[in-house]
Amino acid sequence: MxxxxxxxxxxxxxxxxIDGIIVGGTAPVxxxxxxxxxxxxxxxxxxxxxxxxxxxSELVRITVNDxxxxxxxxxxxxxxxxxxxxxxxxxxxxxNGHKLLNDNPECGVALAKxxxxxxxxxxxxxxxxxxxxxxxxxxxxxxAVRIGVNWGSMDQALLARLMDENAQLDEPHDAHNVMLETVxxxxxxxxxxxxxxxxxxxxxxxxxxxxVVKDLVTVYRSLAERSYYALHLGLTEAGIGxxxxxxxTAALSMLLxxxxxxxxxxxLTPEPGAARxxxxxxxxxxxxxxxxxxxxxxxxxxxxxxxxxxxxxxQLAADVQNxxxxxxxxxxxxxxxxxxMSVAVMGCVVNGPGESKHANIGISMPGxxxxxxxxxxxxxxxxxTLKGDNIADEFKALIDSYVERSYSKI
Numbered sequence: 436m437x438x439x440x441x442x443x444x445x446x447x448x449x450x451x452x453i454d455g456i457i458v459g460g461t462a463p464v465x466x467x468x469x470x471x472x473x474x475x476x477x478x479x480x481x482x483x484x485x486x487x488x489x490x491x492s493e494l495v496r497i498t499v500n501d502x503x504x505x506x507x508x509x510x511x512x513x514x515x516x517x518x519x520x521x522x523x524x525x526x527x528x529x530x531n532g533h534k535l536l537n538d539n540p541e542c543g544v545a546l547a548k549x550x551x552x553x554x555x556x557x558x559x560x561x562x563x564x565x566x567x568x569x570x571x572x573x574x575x576x577x578x579a580v581r582i583g584v585n586w587g588s589m590d591q592a593l594l595a596r597l598m599d600e601n602a603q604l605d606e607p608h609d610a611h612n613v614m615l616e617t618v619x620x621x622x623x624x625x626x627x628x629x630x631x632x633x634x635x636x637x638x639x640x641x642x643x644x645x646x647v648v649k650d651l652v653t654v655y656r657s658l659a660e661r662s663y664y665a666l667h668l669g670l671t672e673a674g675i676g677x678x679x680x681x682x683x684t685a686a687l688s689m690l691l692x693x694x695x696x697x698x699x700x701x702x703l704t705p706e707p708g709a710a711r712x713x714x715x716x717x718x719x720x721x722x723x724x725x726x727x728x729x730x731x732x733x734x735x736x737x738x739x740x741x742x743x744x745x746x747x748x749x750q751l752a753a754d755v756q757n758x759x760x761x762x763x764x765x766x767x768x769x770x771x772x773x774x775x776m777s778v779a780v781m782g783c784v785v786n787g788p789g790e791s792k793h794a795n796i797g798i799s800m801p802g803x804x805x806x807x808x809x810x811x812x813x814x815x816x817x818x819x820t821l822k823g824d825n826i827a828d829e830f831k832a833l834i835d836s837y838v839e840r841s842y843s844k845i
Contacts, residue, residue: 448665448697449637453579454523454547456493458640458698459665463728464691465698466718467667468492469527471711474504474511481514483711488522489764490712491719491730494698496525496550499532505539512545523547525581529555529588533568543572548579548640553625554588562592566625570632581640582625585671586614586650590621615650618643619658626664639664640698644671648686659695668696675704680717691725729774731763735790735797736780742802743782751800751827752780758831762838770842778834788812796837798830813837 450460458465468487472480474497484495499505512524526546528535533556536543543549549569557565573580584590594617601607608616622641630636641664645651651670659666670686673679683701690696701714701721719730736752737743755778766773779794781787783802791797791812798811798821809821811833821829 448659449639449663451579451637451640451665451697453494453525455521456523456547458494458667460697462697464696464722465493466491466715466722467494467496467525467698467700468712468715468718469496469700469702470498471705474498474500475507477507477510477514480507481511481518484511484515484522484524485518485520486710487712487715488520490715492522492712492715494523494525494547496527496700499526499528499535499542499546501531502535502538505535505542508539509541509545525550528552528569530557532556533565536569536572543576543578546578548581549573550581550583551625552583552585552588553621554584554590559592563628566628567632570629570634573629573638574633577638579638579640580629580634581642581667582622582629583642583644583667584618584622584625585644586618586646587671589614589617593617593621593624615654615657618645618654619661622658623662626662636664640667641665642667642669644669646670646672648682651686652689655690655695656693659693665697666695667698667700669700669702671702673702673704675706679703683717684721687721688725691722691727731774732759732776732778732795734759734778734780735794737782737786737790739782742785743800744803748780748782748800751798751830754827755780755831755834758834762835766838766842769845770838771845773838773842776838776842792816795841796834798826800826814841 448459450462451458456465470480470483472483474480480497487495499508508526515522524546525548527550529552532551551569556562597613597617601613622643626639626641629639641658641662643654643658645654648670668687668690670683673683687699699718701718703714705711722728723730723733734752734756739749777794779790779797781790781799784805787799791799792815796813798809800809801807807822809826810817811819811821
């Protein structure tokens, strides 16, 4: 009899040290996000970086688009340090990065990494010079560089050359495939150019952002086969709401399952009034559901059916998940391994007891017409039965007690 074998993803990239955060090699996949504040607003940008860091973003990128933004970077770094936040900040440069780094040397020192887009670094004879200037600053300041190609702003000169070469073939490739090849070649060629300018290969991260899921998967699979650099994953312009979440999850999960990707960002368009840190939570949940990292105990809960006409178990599931996220910043500094804890909140007798028994701690709520009691299971054994109007608070108290008893002190 044959049994399915556990999939072993490949990991072959170089490790890059970004101010103490290791990206690549055998290190866990790192979660990244980006601010949407005016970088020149030191207080506002600092506050948003802190919110993103508190949500779990391990790297935060900021826009550096003009002299005011560049002059603010060192002030932002100083403000973060004073608040005891060591989160590395990454400078996102386009068009004028060479000039901003020349005119604001303290900016290049304060940043942990520079993000350079080869398609936007310059045109014609100025491109190589301006690219070289930015790499020279990275070498001088001992900084990492992400060479980030976007399909919407690729190197047009390279695209034209590859299109011409393709047209000369006896059987030319589809123009779309030439575009994908342009994205890959732009990243790899730029990385090799950076190495020739003195930037060590373990200071380089590559990304090739696409907005179509199948294109992103195709490009990164090829990029992983053809290079040894650490790779940053992200579906660019993923969209708003469920569309952005589903598209990003589909693309990143396929690549992560293949062992491709060392740092990720979920590029969600924030819904009006929504917190920026939603993208961080989604990125964490992708990694956690893939079994790659643990950030916070996740709640197993049934979707509901005709047996669960009351919405109480839905409210309880949401309440418990929020409680876990609120407690995790405290627990993670006290209790080793608590992020791996599983919690079940189930709505009826069909799967309720079974799922609750499989969780570290779980509760099985009564469905429609069932006896109005809620048995609680810890490590497979029923420990207590809750009833009445205070079940939510009592169950959360039981979770807290379980954590205190079951997870060793750090």
